Amino acid sequence: MKAAYYGGAETITIGESSAAAPGAGEVRIRVSHCGICGTDLHIFHGKMDHRVRLPQVIGHEMSGTIEALGEGVDGWSAGDRVTVRPLDPCGECPACKAGHTHICMKLKFIGIDTPGAMQGLWTVPAHTLHRLPDALSFEQGALIEPLAVACHDVRLSELAPGEFAVVQGGGPIGLLIALVARAAGGRVLISELNPFRLKLARELGFEAVDPRETDLVACVNERTGGAGADVVFEVSGVAAAAEMMTKLPRTRGRIVVVAIYSQPAPVHLFQFFWRELKLIGARVYEAQDFEKAITLAAEGTLPLERVVTRVLPLEELTEGFREMERGGEAMKILMRCSE
């Protein structure tokens, strides 16, 4: 079985996947598909070498089949189709003790802090497993992790049916948030710069605008009778969006910050005071978000096949990264890991 090793900035080497037997409480999975996340691209660019041990297999958006079980693993069998919630919390820190294990203060993110899924055989703790129903293909299964991010974000937003939501940033996570928000009964407007992503969003039935061409504030006010948006999802991570996000919500509206800002950004705190806005930070997911994502995906109403724009063999991982860098007609790119 193959494995794709990250060996330092811009370097991927194809080697052999470790076939070590799973330890106590672990399972070994035959990985079918693994999606490339923005974080993987960040690692590929050498920006996270302080967290990655070289050479390391990365990747965490996967689907596969259990192939071997370690000692003491109950409730799972070889052949079970699964995806992995790639979080390994310490269980001891104040965040874990308060029940927020998904953002444990010493969280090991599997696929970043420990080896990932871009390989044919992958060994993980059994507590990370979620069952994939037969209704879901392995390609769809590899989308459960980012879909769970979207479910988490929409859940924390407390979006109610009929509410108006703006999604700033129409990449994979933004588009999935839009789909989940719509499934929850929300009316959704997407703000995005990339013409391909705008077009795709429109084909999926969303109103989608380029904020350089459309007066976003006026547009939102027009759609909401002058009230403003109930919820703004900030998924883009750029300073212009951090400025815009406070101009869109209604009185007591909510802003969910999903994007990762590497630098402090100027924020119009006055607007929080003036309109009593709420800003809610949202990171990864909890077990219930994975279950929700699986249920939603299995219902078959989300056009997940449109989110995947390319499927490549594992050997072409570098090409996958290059396609993401080009930023043209790419949305989610999946790697086939065990053919």
Next chain:
Amino acid sequence: MKAAYYGGAETITIGESSAAAPGAGEVRIRVSHCGICGTDLHIFHGKMDHRVRLPQVIGHEMSGTIEALGEGVDGWSAGDRVTVRPLDPCGECPACKAGHTHICMKLKFIGIDTPGAMQGLWTVPAHTLHRLPDALSFEQGALIEPLAVACHDVRLSELAPGEFAVVQGGGPIGLLIALVARAAGGRVLISELNPFRLKLARELGFEAVDPRETDLVACVNERTGGAGADVVFEVSGVAAAAEMMTKLPRTRGRIVVVAIYSQPAPVHLFQFFWRELKLIGARVYEAQDFEKAITLAAEGTLPLERVVTRVLPLEELTEGFREMERGGEAMKILMRCSE
């Protein structure tokens, strides 16, 4: 009866209070005391001339006695001791229709957008009245408005008994927030630069530190077993505090922004993502916050007399502003308006 007229930057003129009969739905109040708010000082400095009609009586933190009633005013009598919730919402805008009349999109703030209480006789809509119990002096009554701000802020913070709160800024509002938070069962740490305010806070039993001398992050972590603060109240409005506020909360902690930022400030949005923090904007108060403030004050356990550092006759309003500007040994300054 006298009145203090603001006539443009740095100019206060003493003249006569209007004695016009109250119109339908209005009452005329004989004002006893009126506190100077930071906003009044801002007006005095000429920073809000776009909202004030010159010459105008300002002031909105008051106590007094009903002296005359207009047509159709039920439930009130001449002689009733009252304070005023100085908000006059439109009732028609999306915010009002959603029940958030206190932050009406066309809110008239009485004492800024319409004439205020720095005069012997003051006419206001009867819907703004709250009854002062006999247990409260008129000096204490003039503190109900800022105390209601504090009650609103603590309510929106959802502070639970035993939780740890940091108050950034130990001026009148910060100190009142600290008192209300402590009364709600919170453990409170105050961060403040002014030595007089630090000393006063300590005399009132709070731990109070100068963040230039004490490592605030280390201090908060030490007090909370490494978890971080449950709630941070940002009352100071300075960029250094906007930077600090994201470093103090625990995982899923809350930051309540009470301060008025005139400019966008750099905010470490990454921290919101990383620890799933919440930021909550809080402005003025709702009726229930006034009732809570009156109940709390009437219980007699809050050391409100220590919050008032000076009481001056109305003619000396300019001196009151000057004392606030000096920023030395001042906390809340009250004016006697009808002697």
